[in-house]
Amino acid sequence: MSQLLTLFLLVLQLASVEARPSILFPLYIYPSPGAWNPIYWALGNNTAVTFKIVINPNSGPANAKLGAADLASYVAAVSVFKKYPNALTYGYVDTNYPNRNDSDIVADIDSWKYYSSDLIPTGGIFFDDVHTTEANALWQLNNVATYARADNFTDVIFNPGAAPAFPDPRYPNTQTVSLSYQYADRSLVYENFWGAASGPAVASNVSGFIKANNHGVAYTKLQAAVYQLPGDAVWNNITGGCAKTKSGLCNFTNSFTGVVDSLYLSDLAYINGVGGNYSAFPNNFMAWAKILNGTA
Numbered sequence: 256m257s258q259l260l261t262l263f264l265l266v267l268q269l270a271s272v273e274a275r276p277s278i279l280f281p282l283y284i285y286p287s288p289g290a291w292n293p294i295y296w297a298l299g300n301n302t303a304v305t306f307k308i309v310i311n312p313n314s315g316p317a318n319a320k321l322g323a324a325d326l327a328s329y330v331a332a333v334s335v336f337k338k339y340p341n342a343l344t345y346g347y348v349d350t351n352y353p354n355r356n357d358s359d360i361v362a363d364i365d366s367w368k369y370y371s372s373d374l375i376p377t378g379g380i381f382f383d384d385v386h387t388t389e390a391n392a393l394w395q396l397n398n399v400a401t402y403a404r405a406d407n408f409t410d411v412i413f414n415p416g417a418a419p420a421f422p423d424p425r426y427p428n429t430q431t432v433s434l435s436y437q438y439a440d441r442s443l444v445y446e447n448f449w450g451a452a453s454g455p456a457v458a459s460n461v462s463g464f465i466k467a468n469n470h471g472v473a474y475t476k477l478q479a480a481v482y483q484l485p486g487d488a489v490w491n492n493i494t495g496g497c498a499k500t501k502s503g504l505c506n507f508t509n510s511f512t513g514v515v516d517s518l519y520l521s522d523l524a525y526i527n528g529v530g531g532n533y534s535a536f537p538n539n540f541m542a543w544a545k546i547l548n549g550t551a
């Protein structure tokens with residue numbers, strides 16, 4: 256009986272570990288000596304979390320456009336990830352639809368595969384700036400996803416930055432956005448600041464917002480990046496979280512369990528009102544990594 260109970264609890268525990276989001280980390284920081292230490296430390300201290308790390312040397316792959324010294328810096332820094340079984344790397348490819356030709360996109364995918372064996376992504380390809388409302392974008396997305404898989408990149412991520420029915424003026428056509436889900440293994444469906452569009456009242460409820468707008472797509476196919484998060488003055492004031500300090504951050508982070516496959520959180524500010532500040536590690540990085548690890 257107690258063995259059965261233990262087994263049951265173990266299964267329950269495994270099930271909840273599976274549902275906890277991975278970390279999606281857009282690592283757009285230049286790998287000067289020591290610059291990537293925070294992510295190595297986060298990997299070493301949070302072994303229950305898978306880190307999906309997007310490598311982006313040049314608004315795209317390391318290729319002939321990158322100087323030898325820069326290439327060597329990337330090879331040295333990326334090679335360190337081999338030490339961490341919980342690290343997966345993703346090659347950044349800009350689609351910039353409809354302004355980029357398939358041939359250029361395909362060349363970037365090939366660069367990730369063939370330019371430097373030391374830099375071959377172990378996770379897959381991260382396609383940025385995916386425009387899902389252009390008339391010809393859908394078959395292009397299908398093409399590049401198919402091409403990536405032919406290069407044996409099995410995990411294909413699209414970043415449209417918004418999901419169906421989100422009040423984002425860039426993507427008013429909800430039907431075409433939802434079709435793009437078929438081509439990607441995962442889609443980054445919320446890339447926005449804390450409380451965007453939903454107002455301060457539901458700022459701490461981005462996960463509810465995503466869930467209400469997922470159009471039935473499985474959470475394992477969804478990702479979120481939320482930035483401009485508040486500091487401790489707000490987090491310590493929100494109760495109901497798991498941690499002794501930053502209770503609200505804990506509550507917020509855990510609310511994504513079973514809602515997205517992977518998550519990026521940042522307390523850094525906007526750049527020109529668009530996108531996150533990916534030039535530095537968020538101040539709160541270790542805190543939310545620990546929460547996702549279940550050790551906060």
Ligand SMILES: *[C@@H]1O[C@H](CO)[C@@H](O)[C@H](O)[C@H]1NC(C)=O
Nearest residue numbers: 295296297298299300301541
């Ligand atoms: C854990 O993080 C600390 C810095 O906070 C670092 O010094 C240490 O090496 C990390 N541990 C592992 C196993 O990576």
Ligand SMILES: *[C@@H]1O[C@H](CO)[C@@H](O)[C@H](O)[C@H]1NC(C)=O
Nearest residue numbers: 351353354355356357358359
């Ligand atoms: C795409 O390719 C076409 C035909 O080769 C060319 O005319 C056009 O300038 C290219 N567009 C871009 C943005 O490179």
Ligand SMILES: *[C@@H]1O[C@H](CO)[C@@H](O)[C@H](O)[C@H]1NC(C)=O
Nearest residue numbers: 368402403404405406407408
């Ligand atoms: C992909 O993997 C398969 C099976 O390992 C292999 O036969 C094939 O050559 C690989 N293709 C590429 C483009 O690496």
Ligand SMILES: *[C@@H]1O[C@H](CO)[C@@H](O)[C@H](O)[C@H]1NC(C)=O
Nearest residue numbers: 457460462463464465466467
């Ligand atoms: C969270 O947001 C969803 C969707 O907007 C809503 O249905 C739900 O009531 C909200 N929950 C809380 C606790 O605010």
Ligand SMILES: *[C@@H]1O[C@H](CO)[C@@H](O)[C@H](O)[C@H]1NC(C)=O
Nearest residue numbers: 485487488489490491492493
């Ligand atoms: C803390 O919570 C109280 C009560 O909800 C609110 O009036 C106050 O503005 C909050 N302070 C901060 C810093 O969020």
Ligand SMILES: *[C@@H]1O[C@H](CO)[C@@H](O)[C@H](O)[C@H]1NC(C)=O
Nearest residue numbers: 494495496497505506509510
């Ligand atoms: C967050 O806090 C609210 C209010 O106390 C609580 O109902 C909810 O269960 C908490 N959620 C998590 C994931 O901790």
Ligand SMILES: *[C@@H]1O[C@H](CO)[C@@H](O)[C@H](O)[C@H]1NC(C)=O
Nearest residue numbers: 523524525526527532534535
């Ligand atoms: C983004 O981060 C960099 C590096 O920390 C910093 O210099 C810059 O001021 C930040 N920009 C914004 C808008 O927060």
